[in-house]
Amino acid sequence: MNAIPSQKDFLLSVEGLTVSFDGFKAVNDLSFYIDENEIRVIIGPNGAGKTTVLDLICGRTKATSGSIKFRDSELTDLKEHQIVHKGVGRKFQNPSIYEELTVFENLELSFPRGRNVFGALAFRRDAEVRDRVDEIASLVFLQNQLHTPAAILSHGQKQWLEIGMLLIQDPTLLMLDEPVAGMSVGERLKTAELLNTIIKDRSVIVIEHDMKFVEDIAHRVTVMHQGKVLSEGSMAHVQNDPKVVEVYLGH
Numbered sequence: 001m002n003a004i005p006s007q008k009d010f011l012l013s014v015e016g017l018t019v020s021f022d023g024f025k026a027v028n029d030l031s032f033y034i035d036e037n038e039i040r041v042i043i044g045p046n047g048a049g050k051t052t053v054l055d056l057i058c059g060r061t062k063a064t065s066g067s068i069k070f071r072d073s074e075l076t077d078l079k080e081h082q083i084v085h086k087g088v089g090r091k092f093q094n095p096s097i098y099e100e101l102t103v104f105e106n107l108e109l110s111f112p113r114g115r116n117v118f119g120a121l122a123f124r125r126d127a128e129v130r131d132r133v134d135e136i137a138s139l140v141f142l143q144n145q146l147h148t149p150a151a152i153l154s155h156g157q158k159q160w161l162e163i164g165m166l167l168i169q170d171p172t173l174l175m176l177d178e179p180v181a182g183m184s185v186g187e188r189l190k191t192a193e194l195l196n197t198i199i200k201d202r203s204v205i206v207i208e209h210d211m212k213f214v215e216d217i218a219h220r221v222t223v224m225h226q227g228k229v230l231s232e233g234s235m236a237h238v239q240n241d242p243k244v245v246e247v248y249l250g251h
């Protein structure tokens with residue numbers, strides 16, 4: 001009997017994933033696999049379906065067909081909050097932080113214990129929460145801004161704060177949509193350093209257009225075009241793939 005390929009070795013297995021919007025297949029029979037502790041970067045021209053893939057994984061958009069297996073769970077059967085609960089965190093392009101609150105307060109609010117109503121009412125700034133907020137603030141380069149209102153952080157610092165708000169929930173899979181858009185060169189380098197640090201405990205999927213940043217972080221690159229995988233492999237592999245040069249990198 002032929003062995004059936006095991007999906008257990010992958011953190012995430014996307015297979016035959018399709019979504020149609022009024023007959024237009026934004027994602028079309030897409031398959032890819034993410035390892036534990038992997039940084040995968042998805043690149044591709046505008047409209048290739050990159051953001052839609054993240055929307056499908058996090059449950060914001062429902063698949064027309066196909067499967068998204070996260071460890072032993074089929075995510076296409078679950079609602080958005082259930083997928084968060086499974087350990088999938090998603091950062092959108094625009095930071096969704098509370099501008100009027102400080103860095104400390106934003107991180108504290110995202111601490112998992114504060115989420116349910118009872119937890120929120122009974123909330124105490126105990127040592128455990130403080131330690132965790134301090135730890136995450138240091139990780140995202142905001143240890144000296146703990147009491148700064150988020151509104152006056154730089155654009156890059158706001159992006160880091162939001163990444164911190166996801167990290168404090170300790171996701172197993174973190175998905176970031178263009179995290180360095182609008183950042184300075186220095187901030188981009190620090191963000192690459194951050195992703196290379198947090199990968200010890202999780203996997204990360206990043207959508208990105210900045211090829212220097214992709215080079216700094218990607219273990220593997222998936223190139224999407226018209227809802228499908230055009231090419232996949234190391235940065236060097238996809239950069240030298242004539243199909244990729246034709247539809248994306250050559251422009």
Ligand SMILES: Nc1ncnc2c1ncn2[C@@H]1O[C@H](COP(=O)(O)OP(=O)(O)OP(=O)(O)O)[C@@H](O)[C@H]1O
Pocket residue numbers: 021026044045046047048049050051052053
């Ligand atoms: N909810 C929706 N309803 C209808 N069409 C949609 C919807 N969401 C996405 N699309 C279409 O699907 C296609 C893929 O969009 P998507 O945003 O996933 O591309 P992308 O690769 O992320 O592009 P970009 O790099 O510009 O962000 C586009 O043609 C888009 O207009």
